[in-house]
Amino acid sequence: MADALSTPPAQIEFGQNELAAALAKVAEGNTTTVLRRRGAHVSRFMTSFVEAVLAEIGNDRRVAGISLAAPRLRTATVMPFVPIEDSFDAIFLQIVPLVALVMTPTQAAAAKAGLEKHGGNLAKWLAASKRYLVTPRTALAHDGLGTAEQQRMFPIGQREWRIGPPDNSLALYDARLELAAEAAQRLAPPLADFAFIVDLWGQRQPEEIVGDYLLSARPCRRPVIQFALDFIPPEANLVAPSKQGFFTLGKANDFEPMERSRRERLFRHATRYNALDDYAAQLLGPMFGPLRRLTHRIAR
Amino acid sequence: MRRRALAKNDILTTRLPAIDAVGYNRPDALLRLLTSLAAGEYPAGVPLVISLDHSGNEAPGAVADAFVWPHGPKRIIRHQSNLGLREHILSCGDLTREYGTIVLFEDDIVASPHHYAYVLQAIERYGHDERVAGFGLYGYRINEFNNMDFEPVDDGSDVYFLQVAASWGQAWTAAQWQLFRGWYAKHGSEPIVVADHVPRQLEAWRSNSWKRFFIKYLTATGRTFLFPRTALSTNTARSGTNTKREVSIYQTVLDQHARVWRMPPLEGSRARYDVFYEPDPAILHALCPDLAGMDFDVDLYGTKPPAALTRPYLLSSRPACGAPQFGLLSGAPPVASIAQSTPGEFFTFARRELFGPMTTARRMQLIRATQIGRPLNNLMFQMLKPLQTSLFIRKGRRAVRMADG
Secondary structure, X not given: OOOOOOOOOEEEEEOOOOHHHHHHHHHHOOOOEEEEEOOOEEOOOHHHHHHHHHHHHOXXXXXXXXXXXXXXXXOOOOOEOOOOEOOOOEEEEOOOOOOEXXXXXXXXXXXXXXXXXXXXXXXXXXXXXXXXXXEEOOOOEEOOOOOHHHOOOOOOOOOOOOOOOHHHOOOXXXXXXXXXXXXXXXXXXXXXXXXXXXXXXXXXOHHHOOOOEEEEOOOEOOOOEEEOOOOOOHHHHHHOOOOOOOEEEEEHHHEOOOOHHHHHHHHHHHHOOOOHHHHHHHHHOOXXXXXXXXXXXXXO | XXXXXXXXXXXXXXXXXXXXXXXXOOHHHHXXXXXXXHOOOOOOOOOEEEEEOOOOOOHHHHHHHHOOOOOOOEEEEEOOOOOHHHHXXXXXXXXXXXXXXXXXXXXXXXXXXXXXXXXXXXHHHHOOEOOEEEEEOEOOOXXXXXXXXXXXXXXXXXXXXXXXXXXXXXXXXXXHHHHHHHHHHHHOOOOOOHXXXXXXXXXXXXXXXXXXXXXXXXXXXXXXXXXXXXXXXXXXXXXOOOXXXXXXXXXXXXXXXXXXXXXXXXXXXXXXXXOOOOEOHHHHHHHOHHHOOOOEEEEOOOOOOHHHOOOOEEEEOOOOOOOOEEOOOOOOOHHHHHHOOOOOOOEEEEEHHHOOOOOHHHHHHHHHHHOOOOHHHHHHHHHHHHHHHHHHHHHHHHHHHHHOO
């Protein structure tokens, strides 16, 4: 273990624009510390989680620290964020919810340097340094009653935390909450032969697509491997290639821009039951058979 | 209900549980299920039974014949007349007499490769406890009766208990099935009504549903069903007997990796829910000191019919004056508001008679706070769902009247 954990861990509160100073304070100290945003609520089971993470992967060079807040929604959307289930109680994220972070002095020093190098953007540093924040599947912190996005249910029971290293995890996500390519390769061994950018949600900007290959929801002229849109979360469809392709691995320059209809299909699948027009058609169908047939024809 | 420790020989046998794949007239769906089962991890010698109801369609039989089961013996049961879904599933349940335990999948289900280890561990952990009436492999993310999001509290275990029978991947031991069969022999011809302390929606379910009888059995006997937090099976909802259009509404997150399941004893679980997907009051006693020792019903969604509210006190989202009160935590299920003692006045604990009926405005507020997706869609959907239920109930009653002449 890199740094000893005091029990309970020390806490430092920070406010807007005070993260760098808080990191500096932790880096200068000699104990693992919770950096808690003012007003944030922290679960009483936080200590056991931190202890387990430090014991299991505290020395892993790819672990930048712990984020106790778990995102409920994909960034700036009403789409649920549903991590792949890989039997571990923690996932790995390159987003930084500024609610409650836990860092050792070594991690805080690295984060502070990264913050300075990347213009105050911690997520950019995580991406550039290929590091992750370890995040519990069930949130252990939320920002009080500040924003609906970060309010979550806390666990109500103790457990032996199952913590695995990022090298074995299926639940690694970048700053867009796209699955990491290495995790996609673990889910789908045929992908191991390719170097690709993951764009399963079709949201990447052109400048982000830098590799030869792309794995995307966008329409592709010459698919190499295809996967259906069947299971949830959509990433789980990578477990088996399918001829009924929705997601495609292909050469990056073979892809078209994301279509509105595909985005809508993905949205409806991910949110599971909000195809209101379909539902209304089913409900009213017995009374308005022709209307239902017309709706289905349009949908097709 | 009293706890009776069944003799070990009643339930646990040395036989390996059989996998039972149930088919009717969907060859593609059956093939998909069988393919997912074949990819599973099993000890050597696990039997597979493919049970096909008579549909007049030869294709499912051809799929069953051609399918190679590499893990043990394969048996195909072809029913010569159409049993209907209810009788077909009951006949499959009766196979527990031969096999000790069956793990049953209908043909629109896809199984996780790790489902069998879960079943073996569940038998070992709960096979002797007659309060547990079956083992679900599916993990609910939705309240099946009102289609609201469902997220069980995280009590540190990998399972939760719910008084709803699993039909999208489930296992029964012979002892569990015998207890149900005994009850069904006495009560299987009785109508299912709200006075049975079950959701109104059960009245709207089709007469070919075996599940509504199993749910009534659970509530009548105080038994419950085990469910995994991470699913070992998912429902692809192909169009068929009970689903008219393909939907993703019942999809759930499949386990992608083997694990040793954290399975607490029933009384040690803090994730116990009734048939309305409402938490057991005893759990809230432990979580909220203000409620300790009180005798109350829980109706956080404000949907329980009066027949289901029998205790002197009530904790509900319905309008009332009383104390304590709790706010509505946005982005979390209602029970989180109580567990975290959220400040506010949305949920009230008071004497039952002090509550008014649930209002549309409060219902919308609850939906908006707790449901994922586009708010307008959620609101519209939740407004239409009760209308659909009423139409189905009316249709069912008309059919009964016509049948009675």
